[in-house]
């Protein structure tokens with residue numbers, strides 16, 4: 545076998561950025577299902593991969609864990625908050641739209657679609673007239 549990669553699970557070491565796993569330890573980070581038993585293309589993970597059933601279970605748990613009736617659709621925040629699971633995240637470049645513009649996005653945490661509206665606040669500064 546040409547596979548010479550070290551396995552951090554076998555070695556009992558902290559996974560580094562490559563996070564190499566041997567054939568035996570090529571399993572879902574969450575449920576331990578081996579890659580050969582996975583039927584759907586799994587999600588990449590820092591320490592290997594996560595299978596789709598686990599990913600779906602996590603997203604369902606995220607949605608169930610938040611009382612979305614508590615969500616205030618009119619509250620303006622400096623971060624984006626998912627109205628379905630309550631997850632808050634930093635806006636990305638593509639989220640900076642024109643004032644009052646609304647676009648649809650999927651929550652990175654629970655995958656639910658949401659409408660995101662950009663708001664700009666206006667501020668003023670002053671200095672004495674005639675002074676540079």
Ligand SMILES: [Zn+2]
Pocket residue numbers: 551552553554555565566567568569
């Ligand atoms: Zn191993």
Ligand SMILES: [Zn+2]
Pocket residue numbers: 572573574575576577594595596597598599
């Ligand atoms: Zn899994």
Ligand SMILES: [Zn+2]
Pocket residue numbers: 626627628629630631651652653654655656
């Ligand atoms: Zn969400």
